Amino acid sequence: MSPQPALNRNDLRQYDLLADQWWEPSGEFAALHWIAASRGELLPAAPPEGGWLLDVACGGGLLAPHVPRGYRHVGIDLVESALALAAANGVETLRADALTLPFPDRSFHVVVAGEILEHVTDLDAVVAEICRVTRPGGWVIIDTIADTRWARLSLVAVAERLPGGPPRRCHDPELFVDPARLQELFAAGGVEMRFHGLAPSPLQYLRFAATRKGDVTMRRTRSLAGLYAGKGHRRPGGVGAAATSSDIEAALRGAT
Numbered sequence: 442m443s444p445q446p447a448l449n450r451n452d453l454r455q456y457d458l459l460a461d462q463w464w465e466p467s468g469e470f471a472a473l474h475w476i477a478a479s480r481g482e483l484l485p486a487a488p489p490e491g492g493w494l495l496d497v498a499c500g501g502g503l504l505a506p507h508v509p510r511g512y513r514h515v516g517i518d519l520v521e522s523a524l525a526l527a528a529a530n531g532v533e534t535l536r537a538d539a540l541t542l543p544f545p546d547r548s549f550h551v552v553v554a555g556e557i558l559e560h561v562t563d564l565d566a567v568v569a570e571i572c573r574v575t576r577p578g579g580w581v582i583i584d585t586i587a588d589t590r591w592a593r594l595s596l597v598a599v600a601e602r603l604p605g606g607p608p609r610r611c612h613d614p615e616l617f618v619d620p621a622r623l624q625e626l627f628a629a630g631g632v633e634m635r636f637h638g639l640a641p642s643p644l645q646y647l648r649f650a651a652t653r654k655g656d657v658t659m660r661r662t663r664s665l666a667g668l669y670a671g672k673g674h675r676r677p678g679g680v681g682a683a684a685t686s687s688d689i690e691a692a693l694r695g696a697t
């Protein structure tokens with residue numbers, strides 16, 4: 442059980458209270474490990490000359506083991522304790538808000554936003570920022586939770602009480618994300634997004650619930666009513682050159 446029942450839903454302080462749980466495969470963030478593995482499968486290979494990947498709200502850096510070779514994995518988040526763990530796991534970190542990404546336009550070959558869109562109070566601004574910092578021809582990978590009755594029941598009322606489910610009061614269902622609206626927002630930013638649903642493998646989950654051991658594969662589903670993932674391509678071309686590695690390195694040093 443989470444030790445912070447007094448906190449409001451979606452209170453960032455819970456990530457400090459649960460900092461020792463990030464890298465516990467069967468701890469409070471177990472499902473984030475399973476989702477990070479499935480997110481990793483959507484990542485394209487890095488360009489031969491190397492590429493830049495931005496992990497928006499990287500948390501403790503759980504995506505790091507799943508990033509293909511050849512990328513520089515940059516992570517931003519608001520919580521220092523999470524950033525310290527991400528850095529210890531090879532992520533180049535910067536404390537920043539997803540609403541105002543501190544990078545030049547057209548910086549990243551890949552931008553990942555895993556389990557963050559359902560936590561932000563200005564979805565339009567965050568999606569616009571993601572599109573802005575993605576290079577033309579680059580990729581955006583997301584996963585989030587749909588604003589449906591089913592998601593409120595299964596992922597909040599029930600899953601918060603199940604082993605491997607999200608920590609209690611982690612989510613504010615008011616912020617859950619309508620897939621059709623999300624698709625429109627990305628399209629407005631030049632990113633054509635395709636979604637699929639995600640659900641844990643039932644047998645593996647039952648074994649995990651009984652033993653608190655073993656990985657759980659997230660399977661693709663057709664339903665977008667609960668947890669869902671997307672991969673989108675930013676249209677090539679357009680006005681303006683991509684940012685250089687020096688530009689991005691300067692932003693990482695806080696020099697822009």
Ligand SMILES: C[S@@+](CC[C@H](N)C(=O)[O-])C[C@H]1O[C@@H](n2cnc3c(N)ncnc32)[C@H](O)[C@@H]1O
Pocket residue numbers: 453456473477497498499500501502503504517518519520523537538539540554555556557560561
């Ligand atoms: C559910 S965790 C997901 C972490 C990571 N993406 C993963 O999947 O393992 C949500 C993360 O979003 C971060 N966060 C919440 N609001 C944020 C914001 N406005 N800007 C940056 N990070 C934020 C939290 O600190 C937390 O690390």
